[in-house]
Amino acid sequence: MSRKLMHRLAAFLGLFLSIVPALQAQEYVRPAADLDRLVQELFAEIQSDQVPYEDVYETLLQYYQTPLNLNTATREELRSLLLLSEAQISALLHHREQVGMLLSMYELQSIDGFDLRSIYRVAPFATVLDGSVGGNRGPLWQRVLQEDNNALLVRYERVLQQRKGYTAPDTTSRLTSRYAGSPDKLLVRYRVSHAHDFSFGFTAEKDAGEAFSWNPGSRRYGADFYSAHFVVHERGRLKTLALGDYQLQFGQGLLLSSGFQVGKGAETITTIRRSNVGVRPYSSVLENSFFRGAAATFSLSKTLQATAFASWKKVDASIQTSTDSLAEFDEFSSGVLLTGLHRTTTELANRKDLRELISGGNFTYTSRNSNFSAGLTAVDTHFDKAILRRSEPYNAFEFRGMHNLAVSTHYSYVLHNALLFGETARSSGGGWGTVNGVLASLASNVDASVLYRRYTRDFHTFYGNALSENTRNINESGLYMGLKMRPLYKWEISAYYDQFRFPWLKYQIGAPSQGHDWLLRVAFSPSKTSLLYAQMRLRVKDHDGDLDPVRPVPVPTERRSVLLFYDANPSATLSLRTRLQGTHYRENDGPRRAGYVLAQDVTVAVVPSVQLSARYALFDTDDYDTRQYVFERDVLYAFSVPPLYGQGTRVYALAEVKCSRHLTLWLRYDETHYRHHTTIGSGLEEIQGPRRSQVKMQVRYKI
Numbered sequence: 159m160s161r162k163l164m165h166r167l168a169a170f171l172g173l174f175l176s177i178v179p180a181l182q183a184q185e186y187v188r189p190a191a192d193l194d195r196l197v198q199e200l201f202a203e204i205q206s207d208q209v210p211y212e213d214v215y216e217t218l219l220q221y222y223q224t225p226l227n228l229n230t231a232t233r234e235e236l237r238s239l240l241l242l243s244e245a246q247i248s249a250l251l252h253h254r255e256q257v258g259m260l261l262s263m264y265e266l267q268s269i270d271g272f273d274l275r276s277i278y279r280v281a282p283f284a285t286v287l288d289g290s291v292g293g294n295r296g297p298l299w300q301r302v303l304q305e306d307n308n309a310l311l312v313r314y315e316r317v318l319q320q321r322k323g324y325t326a327p328d329t330t331s332r333l334t335s336r337y338a339g340s341p342d343k344l345l346v347r348y349r350v351s352h353a354h355d356f357s358f359g360f361t362a363e364k365d366a367g368e369a370f371s372w373n374p375g376s377r378r379y380g381a382d383f384y385s386a387h388f389v390v391h392e393r394g395r396l397k398t399l400a401l402g403d404y405q406l407q408f409g410q411g412l413l414l415s416s417g418f419q420v421g422k423g424a425e426t427i428t429t430i431r432r433s434n435v436g437v438r439p440y441s442s443v444l445e446n447s448f449f450r451g452a453a454a455t456f457s458l459s460k461t462l463q464a465t466a467f468a469s470w471k472k473v474d475a476s477i478q479t480s481t482d483s484l485a486e487f488d489e490f491s492s493g494v495l496l497t498g499l500h501r502t503t504t505e506l507a508n509r510k511d512l513r514e515l516i517s518g519g520n521f522t523y524t525s526r527n528s529n530f531s532a533g534l535t536a537v538d539t540h541f542d543k544a545i546l547r548r549s550e551p552y553n554a555f556e557f558r559g560m561h562n563l564a565v566s567t568h569y570s571y572v573l574h575n576a577l578l579f580g581e582t583a584r585s586s587g588g589g590w591g592t593v594n595g596v597l598a599s600l601a602s603n604v605d606a607s608v609l610y611r612r613y614t615r616d617f618h619t620f621y622g623n624a625l626s627e628n629t630r631n632i633n634e635s636g637l638y639m640g641l642k643m644r645p646l647y648k649w650e651i652s653a654y655y656d657q658f659r660f661p662w663l664k665y666q667i668g669a670p671s672q673g674h675d676w677l678l679r680v681a682f683s684p685s686k687t688s689l690l691y692a693q694m695r696l697r698v699k700d701h702d703g704d705l706d707p708v709r710p711v712p713v714p715t716e717r718r719s720v721l722l723f724y725d726a727n728p729s730a731t732l733s734l735r736t737r738l739q740g741t742h743y744r745e746n747d748g749p750r751r752a753g754y755v756l757a758q759d760v761t762v763a764v765v766p767s768v769q770l771s772a773r774y775a776l777f778d779t780d781d782y783d784t785r786q787y788v789f790e791r792d793v794l795y796a797f798s799v800p801p802l803y804g805q806g807t808r809v810y811a812l813a814e815v816k817c818s819r820h821l822t823l824w825l826r827y828d829e830t831h832y833r834h835h836t837t838i839g840s841g842l843e844e845i846q847g848p849r850r851s852q853v854k855m856q857v858r859y860k861i
Contacts, residue, residue, distance in 0.1 A: 188225065188282060189282050192282075194791055197218070199424060199425065199689075200240070200425050200429065219794070224307060226284045226285070227353070227354075229254065234434050237431070238435050241279050241280045242276070244577040245271050246276065248572060250269055253268075259286075259288060263277070275686070298390070301356065305351070307350065309860045310858070310859045313346075314344055314855045315853065316852065318853060321844060322845075324336070338368065339369035340366075345361070347360070347362075356391065360386040365383075367842075368500050368501050370382075385440065387440055395456055395457045396455075398436065398455040403441075403448045406449060407438070408434055409434060409581035410579065410580060411432040411622055412566050412581045412591050412624045413537045414537060426607065427597055431579050431595060444498065449471075449621075452468055453467035464521050467517065467518060467519065468517045473510065473512050473514050475494055475512035476495065477490070490544040491544070492546065495508055514541055518536045520533055531571075532567070533568050535565070535566045535583075537565075538561075539562045539620055544558070545558065546558055552664055552667070555589075556632075557587070561586070563586040565584055566582060568581035577597045579594070580592065581594075591612065591613040595610070596609075606642075607654075608640075610638075611625060611635065612634070612635040613626065613635070614632075614633070634658060635658065636656060636659065638655075641653050650682075651680050653677060666701060669711065674696075674697075675695075679691055679693040690724045691723050692721070692723075693721040694718075696717070697717045716742075717742075720740050722739070723737050732763075735759035737755075737788060740755075752784055753780060755777040755802055757775035757776075759773045768816075770813050771811070772811045773790065773810050775809070779804060785801045787802070791812050793826055804832050806832040812824065813825045819860070820860045823855075826854040
């Protein structure tokens with residue numbers, strides 16, 4: 159008892175000494191989540207618009223809207239936030255075991271390893287409630303009607319300039335195809351959810367250029383894409399039941415990985431391992447990164463859980479018919495199409511032409527103290543038509559056929575201040591992949607990480623996304639080493655070095671190749687609301703040279719980037735952010751090409767119910783290889799990372815108006831102006847003139 163009293167006294171002493179103003183409010187108020195700043199802290203450098211950043215952003219929003227209860231959260235749930243080190247998680251669990259439940263978020267100050275910066279980062283996504291919440295829940299329909307996290311969202315967006323795809327066909331041109339629908343993009347989404355209890359929602363989306371039509375014969379039912387889910391949790395031994403659309407994540411993501419995946423970034427420690435979060439509802443608008451069917455997780459005992467799932471859906475593919483009577487398959491496709499766009503005659507012909515049936519399960523054992531866990535995962539995939547890649551040397555070991563079975567084992571073990579984790583998998587063709595790592599707290603202010611990975615050239619998985627340099631876990635081996643130090647109060651240094659090899663050929667690389675990647679970031683936080691950091695990154699990868707087109711020889715391509723970022727809040731109503739980033743790009747010993755962007759952001763809370771944000775950016779790049787990606791503020795649940803290349807300016811303005819407790823409006827306008835350009839884009843996206851402007855409007859009604 160005396161030990162508990164000492165901890166309580168320490169917690170409340172810290173409360174008085176460091177957060178006295180908060181006491182005057184008489185109760186703790188969870189701070190708003192600055193998702194824009196957090197995303198920029200996690201990602202080292204956005205280098206592509208093809209990565210599903212929107213899924214990451216939405217996952218962060220879901221954590222904010224259904225915060226994690228620090229009194230009941232498991233070790234895996236705490237890991238899934240990516241904001242706490244393994245030492246901090248262990249210290250929190252030990253505190254709960256020795257002292258009991260937290261009485262307040264302020265009590266975190268009394269736990270070893272929780273400095274103010276860590277507490278401020280995690281506070282928007284966590285809460286402290288007594289363990290009895292949800293114990294006497296009543297009927298499900300009643301809880302749904304009473305739930306506060308219950309909202310309907312409607313979004314509209316459109317590019318203002320006319321693009322070639324919306325003009326009348328030109329019979330004198332080879333490009334006669336046109337878009338089937340209007341340039342309007344529409345989204346309707348409804349969701350009601352409560353953490354560890356239930357989630358129900360649906361989404362309907364029409365992309366720009368897609369037709370809004372009702373034609374059951376061609377599988378068109380108004381909007382082009384629909385998604386819906388119904389998920390319940392904690393029904394005795396039934397831990398989770400998901401019907402409709404859902405995501406799965408087990409082990410280190412070799413076979414099943416979804417949602418919040420950051421990979422290599424400025425957070426050099428926690429983001430390299432995956433969390434064993436199991437079944438999760440899906441409510442995003444990415445049209446291929448989910449399962450559709452049913453999944454259930456059962457608690458077989460206090461230490462053993464079992465998950466079973468089945469998914470059946472139609473996916474986009476270009477189906478071809480073989481003309482060879484001796485061919486192994488009469489019909490085949492070169493692969494699944496991932497754009498999710500159905501605007502032209504060709505895109506519509508490929509829409510949902512391939513049936514995908516996936517089933518499998520997972521068994522996971524977790525020790526009573528949660529320090530050790532191990533599991534077995536199996537994923538069985540069937541297509542109704544064969545997958546046959548193009549007959550090219552680099553495709554020699556790609557998946558071929560209609561069926562693939564992949565099995566893996568995964569583990570994690572906490573040993574003092576270190577976490578050992580890994581997963582090893584084998585696919586039915588004989589290929590295998592493995593990823594193994596360790597996170598360690600070398601001192602109270604020093605953390606380190608090491609991860610080794612190897613994916614053979616014939617390892618096949620369709621929903622895996624373990625750490626890799628490739629976009630898929632195939633034909634790669636590598637060693638990653640990360641370090642994070644806090645040498646002085648308010649200072650943080652993070653760095654990583656990653657060495658990788660590709661033992662077989664790749665697209666546009668006609669021989670085995672290799673490369674390396676390193677990053678160094680120095681950050682200074684003058685106050686809890688300001689941040690200044692400088693970052694350098696170098697990526698060297700082999701690509702085919704132009705000297706011998708018949709027998710190309712890979713040559714190193716170097717991309718060197720520098721980033722300066724300053725975030726300050728001069729007052730409670732004003733936020734300023736300045737970003738300067740530049741890139742040098744060189745192939746072999748050729749000339750250096752360069753690109754840069756300078757962006758200034760301003761956010762002003764005019765009144766408590768109205769917030770205005772704006773940016774003015776200048777960019778200048780030598781070519782598309784030196785293009786710049788800069789994260790932008792957007793309406794709720796939207797993510798904007800436009801590529802900037804050539805010379806010009808980029809501006810946007812965003813207004814958020816809280817009309818009432820239930821109704822919130824967003825209005826966004828952005829424009830890119832290119833100098834020395836008479837046209838923008840190519841193909842059906844071509845715009846006559848030097849400007850591209852877009853308007854976006856969104857309404858959210860909280861029921």
